Amino acid sequence: MFVTRPQSDYHINMKRKSTLQKWLIAVIAIIVFSPLVYWLTGIGQRAGGLSAAVVAADGTLHNSPKAEALHALVLPIRIEKLVVYPVLMFLLQFSGWAVRWRNRIERWTFRITRRENRWTRTLAAALFIAWVTVVITVIYLPFSIYGFVLRRQFGLSNQTFSAWGRDFSVGWGLGLLTNWVLYGGLFALINLSPRRWHLWAGAAFMAFAFGYILLEPVVITPLFYKITPLTDEALRHRIDTMAARAGITIDDVRVINASSKTSAVNAYFTGFGKASKIVLWDTLLKNHPPDEVDMVIAHEMGHWVHRHVLWYVLGGSSALWLGLFALRWWLNRVWRRMGWRSPGDVAAYPYLLGVVALVSALILPIANGISRAAENQADDFALKIGGKPQAAAQMFERFAVENVSMITVPEWEKIIFYTHPPLGERIRKAIGE
Numbered sequence: 475m476f477v478t479r480p481q482s483d484y485h486i487n488m489k490r491k492s493t494l495q496k497w498l499i500a501v502i503a504i505i506v507f508s509p510l511v512y513w514l515t516g517i518g519q520r521a522g523g524l525s526a527a528v529v530a531a532d533g534t535l536h537n538s539p540k541a542e543a544l545h546a547l548v549l550p551i552r553i554e555k556l557v558v559y560p561v562l563m564f565l566l567q568f569s570g571w572a573v574r575w576r577n578r579i580e581r582w583t584f585r586i587t588r589r590e591n592r593w594t595r596t597l598a599a600a601l602f603i604a605w606v607t608v609v610i611t612v613i614y615l616p617f618s619i620y621g622f623v624l625r626r627q628f629g630l631s632n633q634t635f636s637a638w639g640r641d642f643s644v645g646w647g648l649g650l651l652t653n654w655v656l657y658g659g660l661f662a663l664i665n666l667s668p669r670r671w672h673l674w675a676g677a678a679f680m681a682f683a684f685g686y687i688l689l690e691p692v693v694i695t696p697l698f699y700k701i702t703p704l705t706d707e708a709l710r711h712r713i714d715t716m717a718a719r720a721g722i723t724i725d726d727v728r729v730i731n732a733s734s735k736t737s738a739v740n741a742y743f744t745g746f747g748k749a750s751k752i753v754l755w756d757t758l759l760k761n762h763p764p765d766e767v768d769m770v771i772a773h774e775m776g777h778w779v780h781r782h783v784l785w786y787v788l789g790g791s792s793a794l795w796l797g798l799f800a801l802r803w804w805l806n807r808v809w810r811r812m813g814w815r816s817p818g819d820v821a822a823y824p825y826l827l828g829v830v831a832l833v834s835a836l837i838l839p840i841a842n843g844i845s846r847a848a849e850n851q852a853d854d855f856a857l858k859i860g861g862k863p864q865a866a867a868q869m870f871e872r873f874a875v876e877n878v879s880m881i882t883v884p885e886w887e888k889i890i891f892y893t894h895p896p897l898g899e900r901i902r903k904a905i906g907e
């Protein structure tokens with residue numbers, strides 16, 4: 475007699491995994507080919523002939539046709555990345571690929587080193603993180619190249635492909651190093667202190683963030699740009715005058731040679747306490763009259779006075795602490811079912827990347843809301859201390875042209891994606907409408 479046996483858990487699992495592997499391959503295909511779809515729309519190819527002007531004949535402001543075109547491509551790209559990236563990570567995990575890769579890399583490491591101990595296991599974990607980074611980079615390579623093409627099409631980049639490739643490679647190396655420190659460190663802490671790792675990890679992240687902010691202008695920016703102290707004496711004098719009015723001393727202003735790569739304009743404030751700095755792109759100094767430069771610096775002084783960077787690190791780290799607490803609870807619940815050896819198994823790396831991406835996407839409206847509030851505060855400060863509202867409005871108009879930015883966007887888009895208030899809002903505030 476022929477008796478069919480009920481399918482074992484193992485077989486159900488294998489079936490589920492092979493379905494998920496098909497999904498994984500479909501998602502990879504979507505990511506690899508969608509840049510081609512964006513390119514085939516022809517929007518980018520026509521960008522060169524579009525006007526970037528934002529002031530109409532009657533003096534009113536509107537989105538330039540060029541900014542509208544860029545926006546028509548960038549918004550779907552942003553949404554796609556936000557949704558598809560976590561899906562890719564979860565599929566890498568649930569299809570069983572992550573565990574399989576981890577096993578293979580371990581066997582291979584043990585064979586080559588002829589040892590199986592704590593050190594070779596750590597080496598295998600580091601290699602696994604590097605391998606996952608390589609896989610993600612390869613899957614997203616068409617997107618990275620398309621980003622370069624898009625910036626060239628819209629006149630935002632004057633780099634050659636090889637110069638871009640060099641920057642991309644350096645950035646990739648930095649990214650891998652960061653992943654090793656952050657995620658490798660996280661897995662190490664989970665294994666060293668299974669009960670309290672979330673506390674240590676929160677403290678370690680805060681130290682990392684402070685260290686990164688202090689080192690960034692000294693170590694990382696010079697990998698991409700020449701960064702030099704401000705030499706313009708007249709501007710230096712104007713800065714000192716404004717700073718005196720604000721009751722602060724600004725001793726560190728630097729200029730980076732952004733014009734070697736782009737015609738876009740920017741400036742930023744970084745650091746805290748004695749290590750505070752204002753960094754200006756040379757494109758700002760070259761293409762804007764002194765009054766406008768003053769208003770940009772007054773804005774950055776606003777960030778300085780309100781200690782925005784310090785609050786950002788402290789607030790971000792506190793939120794992260796809560797997140798780590800929840801993560802510990804969650805990992806302890808699921809690790810067995812996921813086929814991991816412990817909650818601190820490096821095979822969980824893609825899963826963690828997915829969780830971080832998903833949570834970051836969900837809290838985007840909150841994080842960006844806080845960022846926009848800080849930017850508003852800096853704008854208010856600039857108008858109070860700089861006192862040149864017309865120059866501020868002029869500057870924002872010029873920004874919209876040079877950076878091919880939108881003057882207005884739908885409210886939902888502002889809430890989710892905008893770290894700064896849209897330029898139209900900033901202009902209206904400057905001229906007191």
Ligand SMILES: [Zn+2]
Binds near residue numbers: 773777849
């Ligand atoms: Zn700002």
